[in-house]
Amino acid sequence: MTKPVILTGLRANNNLTLGNYFGALLPIVELAHSRASEYQVNLFVPDLHSFTTPIDHSQLQAQIMHNARLFAAAGLPLDSSDILLYRQSYVPAHSELTWILDCFSGVGEMGRMIEYKDKSAKLGDDRVSVGLFNYPVLMAADILLYGAEYIPVGEDQRQHLEFARDIAERMNAKFGELFTVPRPLKDQVEFFGKGQALRIMDLADPTRKMSKSDDTGKGVIFLTDDPAEAAKKIMSATTDDKASVNYDPKEQPGISNLLQILALLTGETLGDVTERYIGQERYGDFKKVVAEEVQKFLSGFQERLNAVSDDVIYAAFERSERAASEQAGQTLYKVQQAVGLRPEV
Ligand code: ATP
Ligand code: MG
8 A cells, every 4th residue: 555545435226316427426537537646546336335224135236236337437447556446345354344443433423423313213213224323334444444545525424534533543542553544524625626515406406406316306317317308307407487597506596507517518617608608598498408418428428338348347346356355454454463363473
């Protein structure tokens, strides 16, 4: 582990959305392109995290492959030794370190996790698993095994990053320098930049974020949507009655969202796109432009997705899982020695 590590996992239990693509997938892929010479970039499929809440297990294997193919279709280079693409469960050190860290983690601190409180409240007591309760510990292990410093974290993961830092410092204080402590949130935000703040809004209700777990899917564009159907969703997007295109997320959230989507799709700046359409009175004409771009993008993306060869994915897995196992194994061994499970040499 000579280069600093950037690490991220993307759970894809549901189909991913246009928001996930521009807010998470693409920034990671771009980072892998631009930074792989200075950093090691770890992208993993967090398969062990995928059933902290009930899922259909007959679908899991297919979802794991789909998840990896999405990275490839988004342009992730699969043949660079600085980019690791691995399945979490193929590196058993994740589970082993989790158990050890579990024994140094407090029930109180886990119970205070907002994500846990929210999700468990929704599920009801008898359906809340121990896995849901302690998954922040698994997440800490995911990070600490590789000495990862930079982890892009969304709003809902901030507390978990703090925990990863806490447990690393706690273990270091007790046993000597075992772990690299991940950078504080402020450094993360600085490092990953404005991409983290991007929020594509729901088309039907543009005051809400577009979310993959939205059951109706009416205002959500999924990456696997039929392109023509997706275009229709744009055409029926909620707007306003001002009859004048303008970027004003407060007063005109629907139109502003469409301008944002258009800018992302064409690769132009929001300012340039806004300038081109500002004042346009006929929303239908403007929507048509956006709809066509969405349709074009999805057709192209799906073509790339279908062309991804599973052999190439498996080769990347194999290479990466070997490298990851070696790095993670070294960290785990140090911890095992520190807690007395292995002899000191
Ligand atoms: P869920 O409904 O299951 O919470 P989600 O669509 O909100 O799904 P997450 O799994 O919470 O997705 O987040 C995955 C990544 O996608 C995160 O990095 C998050 O910041 C990003 N992301 C999610 N929704 C959007 C959005 N609408 N616009 C931009 N980025 C988004
Ligand atoms: Mg979310």
